[in-house]
Amino acid sequence: MKFSMLKTRTILLVAIFLAIMVAFGVRLMQMQIVDGEEYLSQISQGTQKTQRVKAARGEIVDRYGRPFAVNQVGFNVVLDRAFLAAGSENEIILRLTDLLTQSGESWIDNLPITQSEPFTFLEDRDEDVAKLKKYVNVNEYATADYVMHWLIEEYGLEEYTSEEARILAGVRYEMVQKDFSYITPYVFATDISIETATKIKEHSYELLGADIEQTTVREYPTGTIAPHVIGITGPIYENELAQLGEGYNLDDTVGKSGIELGLESELRGTDGTREIFINSSGEVVDVIETKSPEPGNTVVTTIDKNLQSIAQEALQLQIEYLQTYAEAGKGKEAFAGAAVAIDVKTGEILVAASYPGYDLNTYYDDYSTLAADTVNNALYNRAFQGTYTPGSIFKPATALAGLATGVIDANSTVYCGQVYTRFPDYPARCLSMHRDINVVRALQESCNIFFYDVGYRAGIENIDKYAMALGLGVNPNIDILMGDQSFYSATGTLSSPELSASRGEIWNPGDVIQSAIGQFDNKFSPIQLASYCATIANRGTRMRPTLVRSIESYDMSQTIREHEPTVVSQLEEDPSVFDPIIQGMVNCARIGSGSYYSGYLGKTFADYEIDVACKTGTPETAQFPNSTFIADAPVDDPQIAVAVGIEKGWHGYTGIPVARAIFDGYFYSQVSSETPQQSGQLLP
């Protein structure tokens, strides 16, 4: 009985074993015989890898189609994992570096360690050093020698000399950082000359896996014109990769500042793909482009390149003129400034000049110098981000508050005895004794007492209300045709009891009179001041400033989006309320402070053929007064409004030559065509 049970059990186990073996055998037979051919063809086909084909970046042009940022054909050296034999990386890299060195070209090497022994970490690369130490998993006190030792071990560089090992470690480390793989080729060197590209092609038989890729290289034909607005591109950082999300890779180039950054999604384009088929021996048997790359869109800015150039030159010449000819303490210290010109009817920004500037073409070479110069701060976009106390150019806003609230009318007078006596313990002064003065003459002669009194009677709430209606103290929200997204600009500050309270300070009655003449906490950017001037010229209709005229297809054959002038706010008051203000500003240009100073240009607005409305401002600062100036023209049919600010420029009128140069450029050397030119057509 026992024997029988054991036998039964054994037979049962063997039977199950055989049954499974049969099932296994049947499955194997199916694979080998029935589906054998299919599997064989799959094996011979090998693996398939999808690679990206980068799209050309869209171009940036001025309002007439003249190029700011374009693409030139360039040559990159690219390492492709699919073609690179395993274990051959170091030899191929050394051959490439030899060839590039012979041709005087460089390759990408961001390893923050010196090129030769004794190895030390590079200065000012603390962040990169920390990242490297994290990568090699050593503590923060590890020396460069120790890190190199680790890299040599990691990349198998023991047999190379220390110089060769350093070169190889630099490239191999960068390859890891850039996620080099079958899917992501590694860009070894960018924008090499055609001669070097040819040389590398000639040696292709010994450089398997290295290839020359024809690509587009960002070029700025006029790199010094509007650099802050146009912006720059650069390699993507890890944190940007996380922010930008899908569609980006570690070897991508993205906009870093200006329009290049703000309109990244339009400029970028859509990458294509190609399939690479590798057989079981690792050889590439076929390459098929499955999706063609679509180039990015072209951005037509509102900037007039010629006018921008004129404004930049005028700003520079005027500041140099002051530095050369002005007396110490009276403008000689001028060192920086900004000028903005805006189309009064549409809000389109024609000029956004910031001095000192820089050259986009040499940006990365000059970066350390530019970034270190914190006094001149050339990288700072003063036109949009700089905020300046406006001084007397704020007076039209106070005048509007007085006129609109009925505190004064065009004929009301205030007695100016040079000292404002309302606050006995705070005798605020005027520069002259104007005696009985009305709003027109008060603007023409910039009488402080008149505006102290009007400001006091109108009250800070009304001053701020009308200032904001004119675009002061509110974010200009510069339109770039990207929906709610706007170009970065400062909001500035308007004096108010709330602002004082937020600093823990008490709002004194005298603060309102200082605010009324554009002092105290009032601070605005040049773009806000230009928009303010344009709104006065428009008699209360404030247009949204815009920096992008249209977004076109890459070849400009199709308009994707176009700027439509947008009214941000409209004063309810009768437009005639602006009459005395504009008259006062016209008088300021003809016989007031607008006619006093000619600067480097040798010309003022006194005898200008076109009627100009202007106002000068001499805001007091901790050191020397700044210069602020606003103007619009022609008065009868306003077209352009300008704001100029010169740091330590001493008096508002020192901005006149810059504004006059811009007006000359706008009215007398304007290009004939205002239609963006299509690709391939000659520019006007």
Next chain:
Amino acid sequence: MKNNRRFIETIKYCCYALFLTGLYVIQTTPHFLEISGVKPGLIVPAVICIAMYEGEFAGGLLGAYGGMLCDLGSYTIFGFHAILLLILATATGLGIIYFIKNNRLNAIFLCGGALALLNFLNYFFYFGIWDYENAWMLLVTSYLPAVLCSILFVPLFYWLFGWSNQYFESKVKE
């Protein structure tokens, strides 16, 4: 008495089969019990522990069943795990009867050996012989940690099946 034993043993093996099915569900639930990308294999140590208590026949049968479950949840050819686990569980049952003491340490060794063998064969047939570049990394970073991770469950299974074996035996004796 005889009929009672047969009935209780049928109940017991059904419970074991259900338990193995439950382990299969746990083992194939994405990210469940996963630590740093390493997921333990639960069926193999369970089958070996069952074989240690239940002998070569029940162990072999449940080994084949557990192997089939493994085959269902993997990309291997159907039958690969079933054959191996049938052999390993039968051998374990016979080994415990004739050569090896039935204790926790031996359970760890036997389960560890079975897991190592199965995982190595898996690696060898599916990666090793194809000479993929850096395939050894897979062995070090995936297979080996999975084996170690699975061994952690052996004491639990050993205790559980020891207890259930005694429980059902006591029921038979009642």
